[in-house]
Amino acid sequence: MPSARRAGSIYRRCECRDGTGKLLGSKCPKLKKKNHGSVALRQELPPDASGKRRTFRRTGYDEVTKAQGDLSRLQAILELAGADEADQQRVGDYLADINRRRGDIPQVDEVKRRLGVGVPLDGTTTVAQWLDRWMATKKTRDTTNAGYRSHIRVHLAPRLGHLRLDRLSVGHVQAAFDAIAEDADTVRAENAARREQEQRAAWGRPGRPPASERERLAVERDRLAAMPPYRKITGLATRHAIRRTLRAALNRAIAEQLITFNPAKYVELGSSSRPKGLLWTDERVARWRATGERPSPVMVWTPEQLGAFLDEAECSSRLYALYHLVAHHGLRRGEGVGADWANVHLDGPQPRIDVLTEIVVDGWTPVETVPKTDSSMASVMLDRGTVDVLREHRVRQDSERRAAGPKWTETGKVFTTETGAWLHPEVVSKEFRRLVELAGLPPINLRDLRHGAAALVKAGGGDVHDAKVKLRHSTITLTSDTYMELFTEYEQELTERAAAAVPRARRPRDGEPAAEGAEPSGDADSGGVEA
Missing domain, CATH: 1.10.150.130 (Tyrosine recombinase, N-terminal domain)
Structure with a gap:
């Protein structure tokens, strides 16, 4: 319940002094005059931390209405604290400080705002x-x-x-x-x-x-x-x-x-553009082997390099199915680790996985949560090869469940430890780095494996919009900023492959031997005209 209104009053105060500068007080001969002296106010404040009484006083008003206005404001400020003793003391300390330094009495709304958010009432809140x-x-x-x-x-x-x-x-x-x-x-x-x-x-x-x-x-x-x-x-x-x-x-x-x-x-920091996805071409691989420098923070394997990695993972890691799923369908690390069998649908005409949960790391502690954006919570269509991989993985997990016996923890997750518990996301990344080194491939991050799914979209004849859908981005701008240069590179590589796929019996250029079985052309024996 609100606190009782504390005593306050308006009165006149004589400011007359004698020849030595001392206030005359009750000895002033002008006290009997009706309007002698200046108007003053007095307001009782909440006691301090030791219980000592405090009073707010202010003199020098030339009109009673001005003094009454300030008194009403003081009383309204005191009412803000209500029955909370801590707030009452805070407000009392604040007004006592204003009284001591004769500062301006603040507006009620300003004190209410400061009191409401729990910051110091005197405006000395630091950035920290x-x-x-x-x-x-x-x-x-x-x-x-x-x-x-x-x-x-x-x-x-x-x-x-x-x-x-x-x-x-x-x-x-x-x-x-x-x-x-x-x-x-x-x-x-x-x-x-x-x-x-x-x-x-x-x-x-x-x-x-x-x-x-x-x-x-x-x-x-x-x-x-x-x-x-x-x-x-x-x-x-x-x-x-x-x-x-x-x-x-x-x-x-x-x-x-x-x-x-x-x-x-x-504040000016300079432009911060998204890093561009680049292919690990033969030239870039050679430069990396010579200098150890990566051309871009986002590097993507070619299909041949990805195939070499998946071959190694299939032979060397029980997490092969997870890397296969991320590489082909662009799941994030936390989405793959957090996938539930209840959301995996392998039967029917449209096999899919519904991305509804993920496991992320808070410090070092794994935490299950929903995906960060609404666009990330979507169904991902699965190809027949991935369906077969997941079915084989489920058979393997059933074997691990039987081998673990009573030590098995049923979490319902698609990818788990050998005893059924959650996989720590960093364990997945560490295993990925081991496999990359084992396969002798140029380095990429596990997140780059998701980026590689965008490259597979292009290799399959898709465009940037198809990549946006595949990766479940919220806007096509996000997809374009990261992958347009990759798509341009891929377009050139596909163009060269397409041209090389056409068999030709080319006419020899100057200085080149004629192709075996090629017909001679342009000479006198073939009916040409001599110069």
């Missing part, structure tokens, strides 16, 4: 305090929140957290992101230096190095041990993601009317 408050109210899924927390903990709080929220400027935010970019350059240089030092510290020949070389290598290895370890580089795309986190938090502060301007909106 607001980011913590914002995260406490986020309703997005755990893995998304983990990304926000990482951005806040690693980048935003250390560089901006100490600043007052209502004084955060474009200059503050720009300086913070410039510092993040400079740190990224430093880490990139340190990583490159460590990579070079590793080469100097390694004996790259067979057998044990001679004594002279062992001494040199020991020195180089000591230098390597003293260097900073490899660190992750905060690239441009990550900096854009960090800015999106800050913009979202500040937009919420604007909605709560704590600030009126979002400085993160005007």
